[in-house]
Amino acid sequence: MSTDVNNSAPLQASEGQPLEERGNNRSQRPESDAFKDFMGSKWAPRTAQARAKAEVAAHAARRRRAISEKFRGERLVIPAGPLKVRSNDTDYRFRPHSGFAHLTGLGLDHEPEAVLVLEPTAEGTGDDGGHHHATLYFRPLSGRDTPEFYANARYGEFWIGPRPTLPELNQLLDLDTADLSELEVAITKGAGVVSVGGMRIRLLREVDMNVDALVDTSRINTGVDLEESDKLDALLAEALSELRLLKDEWEIEEIKKAVAATINGFHEVVKVLPRAITHDRGERVVEGAFFARAREEGNDLGYDTIAAAGNNATILHWIRNNGRVNAGDLLLLDAGVEADSLYTADVTRTLPVNGSFTEIQRKIYQAVLDAADAGFAAAQPGAKFRDVHTAAVTVLAERLDEWGVLPVPLEEALSEHGQHHRRWMPHGTSHHLGLDVHDCAQAKRELYLDGILTEGMVFTIEPGLYFKNEDLAVPEEYRGIGIRIEDDILMTAAGPVNLSAALPRKPDEVESWMAGIYSPTGE
Missing domain, CATH: 3.90.230.10 (Creatinase/methionine aminopeptidase superfamily)
Incomplete structure (x- = not known):
């Protein structure tokens, strides 16, 4: 399996190098500005891929509407989950959590670290006249002029092939999309104790540790009872599971x-x-x-x-x-x-x-x-x-x-x-x-x-x-x-x-x- 680009750059002393960085010691990727500029240039423009709406999109929307009915006025957070390590720095093929797949309609290996957020709305103003507006947050395809394109072995197009853009998944799923970098604000804004006007968050837990930590930190900072929140989160997992009892x-x-x-x-x-x-x-x-x-x-x-x-x-x-x-x-x-x-x-x-x-x-x-x-x-x-x-x-x-x-x-x-x-x-x-x-x-x-x-x-x-x-x-x-x-x-x-x-x-x-x-x- 390929590991990196060859280079004749001088070796650097590793004394004091953090363990988490030592996986890069095999790397021989050039770090010169000339290399970086060259890697980010002279690529043919991407052809925009118009996506027809997937057949599953309407079914997934009905499922989101059904879960929305159960949790009016609450922010629902459903992660897809991250890539899982098989050994050292090699990952298993990605498979999203089934609750996420059911509500989005995404199959295959779409999309690591993605998170579906159902944001409560005023009565009757949500998606399809419901009680929530759904947004899919994910890491979109980076530009070829960015280091991620050629230097990121987990997400870079040079390494794993093209991934979807925000507009492409929006067209495919008929679902609003946003960059994953906006997720923290989307989850934490206005969150807090309901009795003093805060927004209640329900999370599908133990799917993505980073999202768990983000929600838990928000709860701690706003005085939300963690034990009670665990019980509320469990009810969301239960509801998502029961939603799948009857197949469409x-x-x-x-x-x-x-x-x-x-x-x-x-x-x-x-x-x-x-x-x-x-x-x-x-x-x-x-x-x-x-x-x-x-x-x-x-x-x-x-x-x-x-x-x-x-x-x-x-x-x-x-x-x-x-x-x-x-x-x-x-x-x-x-x-x-x-x-x-x-x-x-x-x-x-x-x-x-x-x-x-x-x-x-x-x-x-x-x-x-x-x-x-x-x-x-x-x-x-x-x-x-x-x-x-x-x-x-x-x-x-x-x-x-x-x-x-x-x-x-x-x-x-x-x-x-x-x-x-x-x-x-x-x-x-x-x-x-x-x-x-x-x-x-x-x-x-x-x-x-x-x-x-x-x-x-x-x-x-x-x-x-x-x-x-x-x-x-x-x-x-x-x-x-x-x-x-x-x-x-x-x-x-x-x-x-x-x-x-x-x-x-x-x-x-x-x-x-x-x-x-x-x-x-x-x-």
Whole structure:
């Protein structure tokens, strides 16, 4: 990786040099005025990029209006978050906080350090006749006559390519934009104790430490109670999370795109299974095949891929993916493509590596499939979210009882004081899905677990059974088998729709599908 421009300037003594500056010791960038003047000149003028308003802009505006209704008269601060360091001075690819993305419509890697501020207005004078006026503060593309252009490896166009200008994002999002340098005044002006005429600030905390510090300093300087403010901030995070419980039509289409790309990724995995079998780290072959599809069709992975073969499939969040993939084993692949809009899929299939289930594998697989189907049948408009889990795990408990695995009678196992079956199905059956793979995580319990299934919700159904090699409570023939089946479900007025149904689920269909794409050479 390039680090800087070559130079023959004399080395400077580093005695007393602060540690934070020593990362530049490798730098050989010229510092002469002649170099700086030359770097800032003789560039063709930029062509103004007219941006058509994004389709998502109108949807994002409605979301801002909805959050505005909940917090009239208060300044709302929603950061995107900064770049995150991977190691030393190299960063991860940027992904904005999901609450920020939801209210702005920005996807891809837009825009590090940006902050959305909803400023309260007189009743009826805000955006779309609402109660707030929204402004997006961000670091705009610098001029080519500035040092940032060629000397800033994080933001400079010479290093990372062009970034948007203020007018470009204004046109794209139909949202007022301002330079990030104006943010401090925008956040702190008039802020203070409400009872003496100050403006209350609510902040989406723990997204950007610099913004947290700015708001906290303002609160301290104006005598605002920090403990009470933390509670108020938490209510904003809760509201932003609950706003995502019901997806609009644009969001649903984006999730469908992510699911379609994910199914293509599973197809690619089956193609490389013969090569995976011959590789010492065959799980990495699987992981790599899916990741390639995620980057080709989407923005990234929605989460780290679980490519777990053999006994590794009994480890719920196995992401080391450094094990072998042996013929005769099962491969549990839990993976999802994140679309450019940042909406993700989350799909799991358990595949027979050699294309055919053994008798015991099929028996356990069918039990998990029956549980998934029971969860799907329970997922009807008006039912509670928790009912899906209850239906699925009841089937699993019944199968475990039939196999003689439960150490107590079925009724006792299913009772609140029993739950013995959960040894082999320790996770929940469902979670909401959207911008986050585990979406809406800050929503109140009564709206999530005890919430009513409603049109527009998107969630998973993912029962499983996991029999570890070391588990002496199950017959030896079950040990080392882990199976999960996961689908992405859209709730409509007519009932649930399986968005990932195009990926085979029934054992015979899985075998037939694999036979149609299984390449002897793995190519």
